Amino acid sequence: MPFSRLAAATTPTAHLGLGLAAVGRPGYINLGRENDLPAERTVEALRARTHELLDAAYAQGVRYFDAARSYGRSEEFLADWLNARPDIDDIVVGSKWGYTYTAGWTTDAEKHEVKDHSLQTYERQRAETDALLGDRLDLYQIHSVTPDSPALTDKDLHARLAEAAAQGLTIGFSTSGPAQADAIRAALAVTVDGEPLFRTVQSTYNALETSAGPALAEAQDAGLTVIVKEGMANGRLADPYAPDALKAVAAETSLGCDAVALALILRRPWAGVVLSGAATTVQLASNLHAAVVDLDEDQLERLAALVEEPGAYWERRGQLPWH
Template sequence: MAAGFVLGTAQLGLAYGRTNAVGNLSDEAALGLLEAAYASGVREIDTARAYGLSEQRIGEFVRAHGVRDLRILTKLSPLQDLTPEAGEADVASTVRQSLETSLANLHLDRLPVLMLHRPDHADAFGGAVLRELRRWREKGAIGALGASVNVPKELAQVMTHRDFEHIQLPYNLLDRRWPAALEKDAAGRAFHVRSVFLQGLLANPQTAAWPDVPGYEPAALARSLEIAAERLKRRGVRDLAVAYVRGQAWIGGCVVGVERPEQLAENLRLFEQPPLTADEIALVREALPPVPSALVEPWTWPPVKAA
């Protein structure tokens, strides 16, 4: 089965993304997006303690509507207040505070999926973070444990732990960083991917604010993307980007953030289109030039230059 749509909600709590055009959403606008998503059949929502008001707003939706068929995936606090020398008791207390806050914010008595926001916490503090999370899972307050990763090195780190049943990573049709054997290695784990549109750049490549990193030519890349979409008879680059990711058998869900109901409706229409076949995926890989790794790592991008 092709990967399904998972509502990303960083935009519900922060002015998130390079192409964000609306800034911080109001409470009314955030609730409206959640209502529209639910009415459209979306049942998986991705959030995090670090996403500003996101958890609280999702919780208000849960409280107001009493919906219990949502699968909410959240992430542990980045634990930035802990020093490297923190002891077991301090670590356990900080982890507990994060979990209790998430449960209260979301109006839940159990977190279906709880991920590490920073994968190095899997081994940090002598394993104290993971030990506390196991205790919470054993008493039923956490369903599945997981981790959110950014680079292959982090993926390799968390894959050594069988505790992590759910992995989230950035992936799109330009990203060639991940190991070719990932599908085989994915056995027994669930994988969600984010950055399908590369912070919006692949949504409108001809007009995108491409980052100023060496090793590629934005106009030429944008044209190559359009040619690939035309060749495969897709409805533009956005359609190609979604179909490419959904064609990867190891991917179970695509986390996509939206700012407006119209965006949500358009994205859901894209998820109704057929995914690419293996042959079509190979064609896309051949048609698109290699890009520098910095292009698919948004956290390394220089800030947008003022006009």
Template sequence: MNLGLGMAAIGRLHYINVRTNTVAKSDVNELKANGFKVLDEAYNLGVRYFDTAPGYGLAEDLLIEWLTTKNDKSIKVATKWGYTYTANFDKNATVHEVKEHSISKLKEQWQVSKKLLPFLTTYQIHSATLETGVLENESVLNELAYLKSEFNLKMGISTTGENQVEVIKKALDVVVEGKSLFDTFQSTYNILDQSILSIADTLKQEGKKLILKETLANGRIFRNSNYPKYADFYNVLESLSKKYGVGVDAIALQFCAKTIPESMVLSGASTVTQLQENLKVGLFVLTEDELNQLKSFEVKPTWYWNERKELQWN
């Protein structure tokens, strides 16, 4: 099973999550100290894939600094461009990040991201959408093709929203100088939103890689009185959790890994304890019947993303 560490919740004080009080940090110094602890623990437990971005607060700089202590060629790093973190670690900020898919933003953020070399293996458009026109922007696409060739990178996109499959299909058609540009697709996938399952086989056949994010549905897999409609879902998750002696997070992570084999599954852990619980995913094996039972809790993408829009930055 390929399990990586996504750093979205490590590098900033807030992230979209229904679970509050899960991160033991209150200022930038604590944030940084906690981040190093999580990175060290992930490495010690065998994680070798790390996913970051400039939009994740200090996460990219944190990883750049942490990698100076490593001389391990098995480490693989992915980062992104297109989002700028704007909250400045202010808990009361109303705008946490700003999206900009321009050629100038690409070149600006690459100047920092390239410091991740030689560990950097994957470079992605952060939250590619049809609306920004980034998948039709020739100057951006040509620059990405240059970076891909010059630095031997896998080039990818991350997706979000109810039309993820449509965006992936659009990206699959992007060709620069006769070659398909994108190799990886980092998309939201979990028990509730299984929409990209419909394109998983196509991507595999074309030699593309899926990287699965938001695998815990921003905390919605944990029992929450605000979601009475998920009562049966919670009962099944907790029953499996008890049966296998792991948390519901490990159940959810294994669901992702088993239903889209050969994908990279990202843990979004923000503390050492969360990471340790996530990594229990390898201690058991869900049966086909159990996987099918979990599959039955899929909701329509429109419902899922409308619900996600209502989540707060915690």
């Protein structure tokens, strides 16, 4: 399993990963992008920004990098970075299929991505990913599985995924939406020839949205590596947008709201990798301080009061504008 590289790592930041959703395309739903990205969001400008982030992350001990077919040119940018550094062999590279990027490098497209979990889409996107990342790809995940996803019941798709697993690729899935726990439990039941198909799960979990926690613990008990995404709630837990309770705890630790928010997730015994979605190296450095944040019981109780009802959380997330 490639994630054994992370389990054996000794650097404090080894269990923090870098996700490329915010820098692989000009438009996304994270708050504060008008300040985070170059004024001209050209392909070359975001390629340079991505490489800058990857360099900084690797230098500070980050060893998991996360892309997706729908993150614009994230796979391309990551592949360029890897090709220029052939001696780097201690990282884990993950990507995802199931959404197609349709924004055409704009921020105001009618649709930015289209979801399709069919076998045909897997075959097409697997070939596209392979052309860019080749044998540097360690993990391939189904993007945003929900309880009604055909990816949970398509036996032909399961057979093709099992073939990829037999050839050395780790197969996983990610989840989104208010029914993440149901999707996780359904995916844990998927087997091929009596063997579990999925070896990783990537889910949204943060100070505002904790509903997937029990199911993620079950996944970890079943032997899956758990990857946590959207730990910053798309910027809602970062300055200046963070709730007052989080700002108060951050002030007490003398660190940023982002570091505290990510530290809260790192405390979960089932959290194998927690993703930073930083768009600048300053944000990244602040995020990585999560590894040294120490929270007492009083602070944890105050942060626990921030939890929202899942339906309300995902409704608000769905209203965030692409910009």
